Amino acid sequence: VGRDTDHLSEREMVRGTVETVAENTVDGIIAPLFYGFIGGPPLAMAYKAINTLDSMLGYKNDKYLYLGWASARIDDLANYLPARITGLLFLFVSLFSPGGVKSTWNTIKTYAPLHPSPNSGIPEAAVAGLLKIQLGGSNYYGGIVSNRPLIGERQNELQIKHIYHSLYLMLAVTWSAWFLGFIITVFVT
Numbered sequence: 001v002g003r004d005t006d007h008l009s010e011r012e013m014v015r016g017t018v019e020t021v022a023e024n025t026v027d028g029i030i031a032p033l034f035y036g037f038i039g040g041p042p043l044a045m046a047y048k049a050i051n052t053l054d055s056m057l058g059y060k061n062d063k064y065l066y067l068g069w070a071s072a073r074i075d076d077l078a079n080y081l082p083a084r085i086t087g088l089l090f091l092f093v094s095l096f097s098p099g100g101v102k103s104t105w106n107t108i109k110t111y112a113p114l115h116p117s118p119n120s121g122i123p124e125a126a127v128a129g130l131l132k133i134q135l136g137g138s139n140y141y142g143g144i145v146s147n148r149p150l151i152g153e154r155q156n157e158l159q160i161k162h163i164y165h166s167l168y169l170m171l172a173v174t175w176s177a178w179f180l181g182f183i184i185t186v187f188v189t
Helices: 010-057 065-096 100-114 121-131 161-188
Strands: 138-141 144-147
Touching: 010 065, 010 121, 010 161, 065 100, 065 121, 065 161, 100 121, 121 161
Parallel strands: none
Antiparallel strands: 138 144
C-alpha cells in the first residue's frame, strides 16, 4: 500500500489490504486483460506502462505536480471502462455471496462516487458491499493525513478473514473476466 504503515492497527492493516486488493483487481488484472483481449499484448503492455507511470509519479506534490497530474489523468482515462466492467463482474460474483446483488449494487451506486478516484471507488464499494464491511477513513501519506470518505455499511467488523475473502473475490472476478473475454473473442473473430 502507499500509505504510511508504521503505526497501523490490525484493523487498519486489514482495511488497507482489502482496499488494495479491490483497486488492483482493476489495475493489475481486469484492465490488462481488457486491453489484451481488444489489442493483444502490445495494447496490454501500453496500458501497464501508463499504469506504472501513474504508480510512480501520480502524486499531488511539488516534485511531480505536472507530470504526476498528467500521468494520473491518463491512467484515469485508461481505467474508465475496465473499472466499470469490474463493477459488473463483481455484481455477477455477488450472486454467490452473502452480500448479494442488491446490497452490492446499492453500495456501488451510493459510495463509489464519493471516492476521490473516478475508478477506484467502484471496486472498493463492490467489495465493501459483498463482504458487508466498511472501507475508507483516514490514511497517512508521508506523515500527512488524507481523510477518505467511508465506503459501505459496517455490518461486519474488519478481520483478517476479509483479506482472504477479498482475494477469493478477486480470483472469481478474474476467472469471470477471462471466460467472458474468451467467449467474446471466439464469437467475434
